[in-house]
Amino acid sequence: MxxxxxxxxxxxxxxxxxxxxxxxxxxxxxxxxxxxxxxxxxxxxxxxxxxxxxxxxxxxxxxxxxxxxxxxxxxxxxxxxxxxxxxxxxxxxxxxxxxxxxxxxxxxxxxxxxxxxxxxxxxxxxxxxxxxxxxxxxxxxxxxxxxxGHKAAVASKDTVADIFYRHTSPGEILLSHSVSRFAMPLPNSQRKTVYIAVAFGLLITIGVVSSSQNWIAGCVLLALTYLSYWLVRAHLCNQYYFIAQSPQSDIVVDEQYLQLPALLFADKKARKVAKEQVRSIEARWNYYVVDSYSIGWSRRKIKRPHVVSLTFITDEGPTIAVSNMAINGQALLLALTHKNYPVSLERSTKQALPMLFHIRIAVLLGVVGIIISSMIRFL
Missing domain, CATH: 2.30.29 (PH-domain like)
Known part of the structure; x- marks a missing residue:
């Protein structure tokens, strides 16, 4: 336990x-x-x-x-x-x-x-x-x-193709899928280090803005603080999920078994799971906006599906949820359904690509900072 x-x-x-x-x-x-x-x-x-x-x-x-x-x-x-x-x-x-x-x-x-x-x-x-x-x-x-429980509805290869490959050809079905360590979820034990780095950046930003009233410099420092969050996070994840005893980071999909790397499990032990031991593979997905266009007075959005998270539920316990930033979720789902593994597809309420939202917020803050700085100089 x-x-x-x-x-x-x-x-x-x-x-x-x-x-x-x-x-x-x-x-x-x-x-x-x-x-x-x-x-x-x-x-x-x-x-x-x-x-x-x-x-x-x-x-x-x-x-x-x-x-x-x-x-x-x-x-x-x-x-x-x-x-x-x-x-x-x-x-x-x-x-x-x-x-x-x-x-x-x-x-x-x-x-x-x-x-x-x-x-x-x-x-x-x-x-x-x-x-x-x-x-x-x-x-x-x-x-x-x-x-x-874990008895989720099984999605077919046609379902996966209809959602993720409606406008493109699936291409070759890959049986080996590499997991990027730096994009894995940040473990709780490493959160303090990231928060300290962000807090340090925020303190510098507050100090600069308070002492010089330079809002442009403050916005730049705020953007650098945000960037430091992702860089420190990626570095810590890459270190944490590198397991010297089992450095293999590929998910192998075979007709009879799944080869799951050690970094997906809390005990850091790789597993070769037989098909009958796989209870469910829970995949959550959502759309993200890639572009938009105008038709008359209305504006239409072009959306693309994106895998938000993917979790393997086996007799030996669940894996860590893998996001599409860490693995090509669409290609992996296609391989799993073609090999008749029990895949559950569920539309998620979470943002498909939260980083895009964060970048937009950063740009908005930069614009606001420039406007405020210009107003202060004008007044």
């Missing part, structure tokens, strides 16, 4: 965001020399950063614990809800764009109770935790049909 594996609640996520906001206020107060504001904002930042509400697998029970804990030191515990695995009647995991929701129905002494736990992201963590309980659970996606 994944002892010690914890899922952070939506409340804790919001508290962390607010803690970051108050930390910025502390920096601004230091720049202004306002000691009283520094103390007050620091207290709020520490209090919010210490708040935890988590879903935990503890031996033969599930815990929902609310507490204050800072730097590994427990301050106080508000509540602990303990639900034994033997008392569970139903587990329902609902995945959405803004948040995920876990509903637990269990039997107490004389009644049946329902406990709800909301969280954001952490899809792979919660699936791994629930798989380790050994209890069947239901997965639901908002706006889509229900899926019982």
């Amino acid at each position: 994944s002892q010690g594996l914890q899922i952070k609640s939506l409340r804790e996520w919001i508290a962390t965001i607010l803690a970051g906001f108050f930390s910025l206020l502390v920096v601004l107060a230091i720049v202004r020399g306002d000691i009283e504001s520094v103390v007050i904002n620091m207290l709020f930042a520490l209090l919010l950063a210490a708040y935890q509400r988590r879903f935990i697998l503890d031996n033969d029970a599930l815990l929902i614990r609310s507490q204050l804990k800072l730097f590994g030191i427990g301050i106080t515990t508000f509540s602990v809800k303990r639900i034994t695995l033997s008392s569970l009647d139903e587990l329902v995991l609902t995945c959405g764009h803004a948040k995920n929701e876990l509903m637990l129905t269990f039997s107490s002494e004389h009644s049946t109770q329902v406990e709800r736990f909301d969280f954001r992201g952490q899809d792979e963590l919660i699936k791994r935790l629930l798989s380790d309980t050994g209890i069947d659970y239901t997965i639901r996606s908002k706006g889509t049909a229900n899926k019982k």
Whole structure:
């Protein structure tokens, strides 16, 4: 079992965001020399950063614990809800764009109770935790049909071709698909390093803008901070997912088995999985806009499908979700369906290419910075 594996609640996520906001206020107060504001904002930042509400697998029970804990030191515990695995009647995991929701129905002494736990992201963590309980659970996606356990509807090669290759020829069916380590999901253990790099860049940006009122330089530094996030993230992922004992990073699709590289599993061990051991291959996809054109007074968008994530569910547990940035998802799906593997296709609410959205935001910030700087000079 994944002892010690914890899922952070939506409340804790919001508290962390607010803690970051108050930390910025502390920096601004230091720049202004306002000691009283520094103390007050620091207290709020520490209090919010210490708040935890988590879903935990503890031996033969599930815990929902609310507490204050800072730097590994427990301050106080508000509540602990303990639900034994033997008392569970139903587990329902609902995945959405803004948040995920876990509903637990269990039997107490004389009644049946329902406990709800909301969280954001952490899809792979919660699936791994629930798989380790050994209890069947239901997965639901908002706006889509229900899926019982991992028995998802199987998509055919015609379905894949119709969605992803409507305007192009599929070409050669590749049996080996390389996974890019630098584009894999950032592990939780490496997030602090990335956040420190971003925070350092933001502090420099705030310092430059506060001291010189140079908004153009501030926007440039903000763009460099954003770039540093992706560079540091790519470097850390490349290091983390390079496994010296098993450096192979290709997914091999055979008629009888799947060769899955070690970097896809939490225990960092490669697996050769027989076809009958593959429960489901969950593929989520969405459209992204590549171009637009005008017809009269209306404007039409040209969209292309894109694989958002792809997860292998096997008898030995699920893999880490792989995005289309790390692998050619369309080509892999085509190979899997041609070899008659159980593939589940589901339209996702997540952005297909979030980096495009981020780039547009960066450009918008740059334009706004130039406009503000010009207005200040004019005034």
